[in-house]
Amino acid sequence: MRKVAVVGVGMIPFGRRDEDSLLDMLAVASLRAMDDAGIGDRPIDAVYVGNMAAGMLNHQTGLSSALVDRLSLFPAAADSVENGPASGGSAVKNGVLAVASGYYDLVLVAGGEKMRDAIIWKVTDCVATMTHPLAEYIYGVTLPAMAAMFARLYMKKYGVTGEHLAKIAVKNQNNGLLNPYAHLHARITLEGIFYHPHAKVNNPVVASPLRFYDMCPVSDGAAALLLCPVEMAKELKKPAVVIAGMAQATDTQAVQDRDDPTDLKAVTIASQKAFAMAKLKPKDINVAQVHDAFTILEIAESEHAGFFKKGEGAKALDEGRTQIGGDIPINPDGGLKARGHPVGATGVANVGEIVWQLRGEAGEHQIKDAENGFALNFGGFGNNVLAFVLRREA
Amino acid sequence: MRKVAVVGVGMIPFGRRDEDSLLDMLAVASLRAMDDAGIGDRPIDAVYVGNMAAGMLNHQTGLSSALVDRLSLFPAAADSVENGPASGGSAVKNGVLAVASGYYDLVLVAGGEKMRDAIIWKVTDCVATMTHPLAEYIYGVTLPAMAAMFARLYMKKYGVTGEHLAKIAVKNQNNGLLNPYAHLHARITLEGIFYHPHAKVNNPVVASPLRFYDMCPVSDGAAALLLCPVEMAKELKKPAVVIAGMAQATDTQAVQDRDDPTDLKAVTIASQKAFAMAKLKPKDINVAQVHDAFTILEIAESEHAGFFKKGEGAKALDEGRTQIGGDIPINPDGGLKARGHPVGATGVANVGEIVWQLRGEAGEHQIKDAENGFALNFGGFGNNVLAFVLRREA
Numbered sequence: 034m035r036k037v038a039v040v041g042v043g044m045i046p047f048g049r050r051d052e053d054s055l056l057d058m059l060a061v062a063s064l065r066a067m068d069d070a071g072i073g074d075r076p077i078d079a080v081y082v083g084n085m086a087a088g089m090l091n092h093q094t095g096l097s098s099a100l101v102d103r104l105s106l107f108p109a110a111a112d113s114v115e116n117g118p119a120s121g122g123s124a125v126k127n128g129v130l131a132v133a134s135g136y137y138d139l140v141l142v143a144g145g146e147k148m149r150d151a152i153i154w155k156v157t158d159c160v161a162t163m164t165h166p167l168a169e170y171i172y173g174v175t176l177p178a179m180a181a182m183f184a185r186l187y188m189k190k191y192g193v194t195g196e197h198l199a200k201i202a203v204k205n206q207n208n209g210l211l212n213p214y215a216h217l218h219a220r221i222t223l224e225g226i227f228y229h230p231h232a233k234v235n236n237p238v239v240a241s242p243l244r245f246y247d248m249c250p251v252s253d254g255a256a257a258l259l260l261c262p263v264e265m266a267k268e269l270k271k272p273a274v275v276i277a278g279m280a281q282a283t284d285t286q287a288v289q290d291r292d293d294p295t296d297l298k299a300v301t302i303a304s305q306k307a308f309a310m311a312k313l314k315p316k317d318i319n320v321a322q323v324h325d326a327f328t329i330l331e332i333a334e335s336e337h338a339g340f341f342k343k344g345e346g347a348k349a350l351d352e353g354r355t356q357i358g359g360d361i362p363i364n365p366d367g368g369l370k371a372r373g374h375p376v377g378a379t380g381v382a383n384v385g386e387i388v389w390q391l392r393g394e395a396g397e398h399q400i401k402d403a404e405n406g407f408a409l410n411f412g413g414f415g416n417n418v419l420a421f422v423l424r425r426e427a
Numbered sequence: 428m429r430k431v432a433v434v435g436v437g438m439i440p441f442g443r444r445d446e447d448s449l450l451d452m453l454a455v456a457s458l459r460a461m462d463d464a465g466i467g468d469r470p471i472d473a474v475y476v477g478n479m480a481a482g483m484l485n486h487q488t489g490l491s492s493a494l495v496d497r498l499s500l501f502p503a504a505a506d507s508v509e510n511g512p513a514s515g516g517s518a519v520k521n522g523v524l525a526v527a528s529g530y531y532d533l534v535l536v537a538g539g540e541k542m543r544d545a546i547i548w549k550v551t552d553c554v555a556t557m558t559h560p561l562a563e564y565i566y567g568v569t570l571p572a573m574a575a576m577f578a579r580l581y582m583k584k585y586g587v588t589g590e591h592l593a594k595i596a597v598k599n600q601n602n603g604l605l606n607p608y609a610h611l612h613a614r615i616t617l618e619g620i621f622y623h624p625h626a627k628v629n630n631p632v633v634a635s636p637l638r639f640y641d642m643c644p645v646s647d648g649a650a651a652l653l654l655c656p657v658e659m660a661k662e663l664k665k666p667a668v669v670i671a672g673m674a675q676a677t678d679t680q681a682v683q684d685r686d687d688p689t690d691l692k693a694v695t696i697a698s699q700k701a702f703a704m705a706k707l708k709p710k711d712i713n714v715a716q717v718h719d720a721f722t723i724l725e726i727a728e729s730e731h732a733g734f735f736k737k738g739e740g741a742k743a744l745d746e747g748r749t750q751i752g753g754d755i756p757i758n759p760d761g762g763l764k765a766r767g768h769p770v771g772a773t774g775v776a777n778v779g780e781i782v783w784q785l786r787g788e789a790g791e792h793q794i795k796d797a798e799n800g801f802a803l804n805f806g807g808f809g810n811n812v813l814a815f816v817l818r819r820e821a
Binding site for chain 1: 448479480482483489491500501506507510517520524525529675677681684696807811
């Protein structure tokens with residue numbers, strides 16, 4: 034298996050992008066990744082597009098062929114990869130394997146979603162199509178409702194409070210203020226959304242116990258990476274960041290089928306395998322991106338990934354360990370909470386953010402001297418998870 | 428790059444399957460592939476599902492996670508791959524690369540589509556979402572219309588006649604009579620659909636010059652393959668068939684952007700690369716499956732793949748060379764024309780049929796002593812094509 038490097042990262046600001054089609058966004062992010070890598074006239078061998086819902090929301094299929102066409106990359110191979118909210122991570126994984134196999138050298142991975150021009154109930158329903166059709170969807174469950182049920186159990190079991198959730202929101206939205214690609218650039222305070230006498234109005238319940246500020250926004254956006262073997266990376270202009278570890282794991286599709294619904298087994302398995310492959314431990318990681326589609330998930334995932342013992346994620350938050358400047362900063366770019374969650378883009382953007390951090394190119398939210406990073410992408414309600422360990426090559 | 432073998436094939440009869448959900452079909456085809464390979468309790472490392480339209484037609488996403496759940500394959504990795512009508516081929520390619528890389532050993536590739544419970548205009552529209560949104564779709568073009576325009580130009584340029592097209596339909600539907608998995612089991616004759624005084628009524632124009640019998644049916648169905656390294660294949664019960672060559676190529680998304688719309692460049696490039704990788708030539712192939720969604724495509728693809736010179740495919744047909752018993756039998760299982768075209772299943776089924784042929788397990792439509800086979804999967808209107816060369820290991 035060849036060692037694979039990420040040599041280019043491209044992103045466009047996430048948010049409401051009424052003027053751009055999904056293909057526009059994918060194309061611009063891809064061109065930026067190509068430019069970032071400085072590939073010159075080296076041909077791109079294959080394109081992977083991570084996308085969940087172009088068929089349902091944008092009435093378009095064959096998105097990867099369309100991207101090859103837009104960028105004139107013929108006769109590059111092109112496939113779209115779907116894995117719910119982990120579509121981007123799955124696209125990255127398949128791009129990495131394609132390079133690792135030796136079959137392709139230079140591979141473009143783009144992820145994107147255009148969600149804001151659909152009516153909101155349609156978006157909520159579209160996202161819910163990833164739940165179990167007979168055990169979950171049919172009963173009208175939405176993802177916020179699923180997260181709320183998970184939050185209730187998790188909070189009770191591990192003593193996580195509503196204040197902890199609000200602290201995640203405040204941390205991540207304040208991180209987002211430092212990230213030009215973030216969807217939300219709105220400063221919030223714990224006083225404003227949790228302690229304030231009007232907090233219940235400012236931050237109303239969406240699905241109890243989760244409130245408005247516990248939810249990531251619905252976003253348009255795209256992100257892209259360029260992958261190649263480490264040997265080729267040495268000829269290119271940016272310091273190589275390698276995929277040191279990578280793993281994917283599944284769990285039961287329906288949450289009710291799990292022995293313990295608070296146990297995110299797929300996060301644990303994927304993370305452990307990725308760390309084992311990288312020959313690194315969670316304590317070696319200097320910066321992590323997790324999939325905080327809901328605030329509770331940042332705490333639960335960071336524990337299951339091995340950064341904290343079960344039940345200690347909230348304490349780490351209280352102690353400021355997960356802030357920029359802490360010993361294990363989590364979601365310094367604002368995470369899904371502030372950067373936004375254009376579904377297919379998220380997994381690609383999480384890896385891209387880590388690459389920027391390891392290169393020292395993360396701007397105002399840079400983590401000092403980061404050498405090893407971690408990125409997680411969470412699909413379904415934890416039924417299909419990808420973990421990546423990245424390392425800056427000396 | 429490790430050499431990859433196909434060690435299991437599973438299929439369910441294509442057709443109208445009102446009682447089965449898409450997941451039911453994928454699960455049964457997958458179980459049959461696992462049983463065929465005799466993998467015992469070896470764990471499956473990863474699952475790829477080829478599917479185009481589960482979101483749009485079946486209101487379901489995360490199909491690969493659902494399949495892992497149904498088959499209890501946790502924590503196997505699972506991704507869905509979309510590439511229009513070549514979704515199945517793309518799933519096979521990514522499964523092959525995953526094994527070739529050394530990252531996974533045992534990989535299940537399943538392809539399926541459930542199309543018959545949607546109203547027909549919705550299916551036609553859904554399939555048309557793969558066309559260029561601004562250059563094609565917006566003008567109301569359907570795939571049959573696209574094929575009709577292609578047929579007009581091709582027939583004029585190369586002297587292909589309506590009788591040739593009818594001969595393809597007759598050959599493939601008669602082959603389908605020998606295949607228990609085929610959707611159509613209806614004997615037709617050239618006398619009945621072309622020469623008969625009532626032929627215009629029996630075989631009405633759909634999109635001139637293409638008639639009813641020039642179209643593949645809209646089908647439900649699924650097919651599955653099990654892939655592993657050649658070394659592991661030797662421990663299993665069936666004779667190993669290896670992926671000797673494999674390639675994918677793209678062309679402009681809109682047909683109007685091609686220098687010559689009759690030139691299927693992506694078919695030529697993908698086929699030439701696949702043959703080069705296999706170190707074989709078209710004349711070494713004993714049996715081929717091409718993507719005859721429309722009769723004209725069988726002629727055009729077999730020429731572009733290198734089996735005949737341009738303009739000589741119809742002559743080969745007249746001479747019976749592409750029949751079972753001819754020197755290069757094409758679509759002995761009935762092809763898309765008779766086997767049916769459940770979109771995501773097609774690419775997987777084309778490879779599966781070749782595996783059966785090379786093992787001598789194709790039953791009544793067996794090609795004698797087939798050693799090398801070829802399978803093509805055609806996406807978009809020729810904008811994304813996969814070619815596979817398979818070889819029976821001695």
